[in-house]
Amino acid sequence: MPILNFIVNDVLGQASIIVSLVAMVGLIALKKSVGQIITGTMKTLLGFLVLIAGTEILVGTLGYLGTVFQEGFNVEGTVTDVNAIAGIAQNLVGRETALIMVIAFAINILLARFTKWKYIFLTGQASLWMATVYSLVGYMAGLRGSLLIISGGVVAGVMAVLMPALAQPIVRKITGNDDIALAHYCTFGYLVQAGVAKVVGNKENTTEDFKLPKSFEFMQDTYLSMMVVMIPVYLIPTFFAGPEVVAEISDGSNYFVYAFLQSIQFVAGVYVVLAGVRLLLAEIIPAFRGIAIKLVPDSKPALDCPVLFPYAPNAVILGFLATTVGTILGMFLFPAVGLALIIPGMMTNFFAGGTAGIFGNAVGGLRGTILGGVVHGLFITVLPALFVTLLGAYDINNVTFSDSDVITVGLLLGWFLELFN
């Protein structure tokens, strides 16, 4: 029937509409007014389209980066930015991602209701990245339809409980209580840092006893530090690629100026994608939260990593800086052993590195934060380097995921599905 075809394929086939419907159902379940339901639904739709607009900015500038890296160094340079790749992936698997998120949420609630792990995962962006990596890798490996969506939902739902549970022993040490949990899919990295910190550190010597020099402060602004990294990342390969290569695409602009603007465009693209994600999740997550608390009254909220920042703010900065050193070392070391060249993602270095720093400080003090941070930086560089080989087979180039738990699921799924191909 044409009308049924229209609804199923033309309407429900659009990822943006599916995501908006998810928000609408959540708002209806919370018995919001008609006005609030309409506003929330339309804002979610707007957020998705802003996200897509951001990815269009990113695709262009990443394509340029790939060209100059190839022409200049004969290697592929890959940027780690979970926002960038997840945004790009929505064009392909947006519908599946939205449905995986819904099922993951249901699984999370079931596990919290009927097991001793009462965590409700409330970091919307992280849920989106986990659903995205599963839907992307699964789709590319041949999974389709309900098998892809249901299996993705189960895996993502289990991760939503498992990762906060794994982090909780150290989160308890950090906060001094069991009231809150951590919902940030970089837990494997945090445990690596904590492991190193435990061995090499001294927790009596805390990071909070020291005053950081002011000269490091500018790096704390993540967009500014992203520009500081991306400008040379674009300019240096452009210099080696030469003006003839750039002239084909720069429309008459000076090749250095063009490269400089491309680097800033990358940062602008990430900014727009993140703005879209925030708008998109602004209605969905409160709906999830309300439903979860109704169904699991003794639930424990698992929150985004800034919830831990006040417990050791110096550790955040030191962890970020140490992780950045590790990622820069990894950028040069790993290609020497045949792995991909991974360009540091400053957003991940700040949030994951900063939080890892708090973990390191809790078990190993200042020395644990710094030495553990460098190892953490190497760890979060080797994982994307391994993942890039999988993505390359799927024709997604020059960008990869950055969060350790997300990449681990992607790698394990990809390797598992390869057994059947």
Place this chain on the structure above:
Amino acid sequence: MFNKLFKRKSQPKDSQESTDSQLDPTKLKEDLERYEHQLESEGDHEEQIHLQNKIGEIHYQLNEVDEAIECWNRSVNMMDKPGYAHTKLMQAYNYLQKESWKKGDIKAGEHYAEMVEKLMKHNKDSIRYGKKSNF
């Protein structure tokens, strides 16, 4: 090398576990009056924050959660970076959120959930942008 990079500063006065009163309400109220009196005449910025935190802690122990939140809010707005007051505010908002949902007060539950989100954004921004911003 690290001794030159990092200067040692004075030990933080607030700790996650510190309360300097037994849970006897009379004693707590005496301490409360004493700290409030001290705060009136205290000129040192750090000491003011410390006293605000202490007063907030006592209000919280007396189950006067709104007053506690007010004190910690004042501390938060005086601090350059997140710290003890932020952690106590988070604890208070989480508690109020849970209580609201238990009583079926959805509006209040959502309000405190939004305050938690707002506080996390404040934590993030004050470290990223390194400036004092009002919470």
